[in-house]
Amino acid sequence: xxxxxxxxxxxxxxxxxxxxxxxxxxxxxxxxxxxxxxxxxxxxxxxxxxxxxxxxxxxxxxxxxxxxxxxxxxxxxxxxxxxxxxxxxxxxxxxxxxxxxxxxxxxxxxxxxxxxxxxxxxxxxxxxxxxxxxxxxxxxxxxxxxxxxxxxxxxxxxxxxxxxxxxxxxxxxxxxxxxxxxxxxxxxxxxxxxxxxxxxxxxxxxxxxxxxxxxxxxxxxxxxxxxxxxxxxxxxxxxxxxxxxxxxxxxxxxxxxxxxxxxxxxxxxxxxxxxxxxxxxxxxxxxxxxxx
Numbered sequence: 001x002x003x004x005x006x007x008x009x010x011x012x013x014x015x016x017x018x019x020x021x022x023x024x025x026x027x028x029x030x031x032x033x034x035x036x037x038x039x040x041x042x043x044x045x046x047x048x049x050x051x052x053x054x055x056x057x058x059x060x061x062x063x064x065x066x067x068x069x070x071x072x073x074x075x076x077x078x079x080x081x082x083x084x085x086x087x088x089x090x091x092x093x094x095x096x097x098x099x100x101x102x103x104x105x106x107x108x109x110x111x112x113x114x115x116x117x118x119x120x121x122x123x124x125x126x127x128x129x130x131x132x133x134x135x136x137x138x139x140x141x142x143x144x145x146x147x148x149x150x151x152x153x154x155x156x157x158x159x160x161x162x163x164x165x166x167x168x169x170x171x172x173x174x175x176x177x178x179x180x181x182x183x184x185x186x187x188x189x190x191x192x193x194x195x196x197x198x199x200x201x202x203x204x205x206x207x208x209x210x211x212x213x214x215x216x217x218x219x220x221x222x223x224x225x226x227x228x229x230x231x232x233x234x235x236x237x238x239x240x241x242x243x244x245x246x247x248x249x250x251x252x253x254x255x256x257x258x259x260x261x262x263x264x265x266x267x268x269x270x271x272x273x274x275x276x277x278x279x280x281x282x283x284x285x286x287x288x289x290x291x292x
Contacts, residue, residue: 004235004239005239005240006235006236006237006238006239006240006241006244006245007236007240007244007245007248009232009233009235009236009239009240009245010232010233010236010240010244010245010246010248010249011248011249011251012229012232013229013232013233013236013249014248014249014250014251014252014254014255015252015255016225016226016228016229016232017225017226017229017249017252018252018254018255018256018258018259019225019255019259020040020222020225020226020229021252021256022256022259022260022263023218023219023221023222023225024036024040024218024219024222026218027215027218027219027222028215029214029215030210030212030214030215031210031211031212031215031219032210034199034209034210035209035210035211035215035219036219036222037195037199038192038195038196038199038209039211039219039222039223040219040222040223040226041188041191041192041195042192042223043219043220043222043223043224043226043227044184044185044188044191044192044223044226044227044230045185045188045189045192047223047224047227048181048182048184048185048188048227048230048231049185049189051181051185052179052181052182052185055181056179056181056182057179058182060176060177060179060182061182061186063176063177065173065176065177066177066186068169068170068172068173068176068177069170069173069177069183069186069187069190070186070187070189070190071169071190072166072169072170072173072187072190073186073187073188073189073190073191073192073193073194074190074191074194075162075165075166076162076163076166076187076191079159079162079194079198080159080162080163080166083155083156083158083159083162084100084155084156084159086152086155087099087100087152087153087155087156087159090152090155099153099156099157099160100156100159100160100163102131102157102160103160103163103164103167103246103250104127104130104131104164104243104246104247104250105127105131105160105164106160106161106163106164106165107163107164107167107168107242107243107246107247108123108127108164108242108243108246108247109164110164110165110167110168110242111167111168111171111241111242111243112243114168115168115171115172115242117241117242117243119243122287123243123244123247125284125287126247126283126284126287127243127247127284128284129280129281129283129284129287130247130248130250130251130280130281130284131247131250132277132280133254133276133277133278133279133280133281133283133284134250134251134254134277134281135277136273136276136277136280164246167237167242167245167246168242170183170233170234170237171237171242174234174237174238178238180231180232180234180235180238181231181234183234184227184230184231184234187230188227188230233245233249236248236249247284251281251282251284254277254278254281254282257278
């Protein structure tokens with residue numbers, strides 16, 4: 001495994017999360033977001049714990065270091081997802097998504113402060129290119145629900161800051177528990193608990209769980225895919241710098257564009273804006289990979 005570079009795992013993570021989004025989008029035609037959250041985390045737990053029990057030494061579960069991944073699960077994706085949903089509700093997707101794309105900046109800043117990583121001009125330039133490309137790709141006009149609600153900007157900003165912070169914490173954790181599948185399994189379990197409590201508080205509806213034959217297989221595919229994606233990001237963080245890994249793993253919207261163009265042609269159209277943004281994202285990844 002160690003012969004494979006961290007950038008490969010980070011890029012694979014981005015692709016798998018994009019594939020997961022496509023599977024989830026198909027499932028949501030017959031279900032709802034709450035069911036998507038719970039089902040994906042349940043599949044994460046079964047898949048990741050199954051692999052861990054079969055192939056990974058479980059001795060680290062008795063060490064204090066494993067608590068790092070328990071704590072990470074409290075914030076990511078549980079709390080960050082809640083903050084993102086609140087941002088979308090108050091501001092709309094067009095404002096929230098570009099702000100959420102600033103996670104690499106928080107990751108890089110915290111990696112420099114707490115991990116002693118050195119920031120270079122190519123890393124800064126590449127990170128800005130990726131963020132600019134994702135912002136341009138995500139932007140949609142006219143979707144802001146509450147004009148002038150700048151006070152709600154703290155929702156997506158806080159979500160991005162927490163997501164960036166957890167990547168640095170994961171990096172610390174991987175130094176003590178270098179078993180990505182086990183780390184991901186622990187994180188998924190604590191995230192499941194937080195998500196259950198969050199959905200119970202937010203939803204409080206009998207329609208929270210909606211599973212049927214039409215959505216089951218799409219949810220299953222999405223759950224397995226995101227499980228592999230979670231494992232890839234742990235491998236990437238174990239092998240590489242946070243300031244390099246996280247910008248690359250944030251290129252999911254580019255892969256989502258490609259997958260949507262292939263499988264959802266009746267929904268997505270390729271425009272000049274999309275071409276420019278995709279070029280910026282790919283250029284940033286190349287710059288990070290070659291001149292890190």
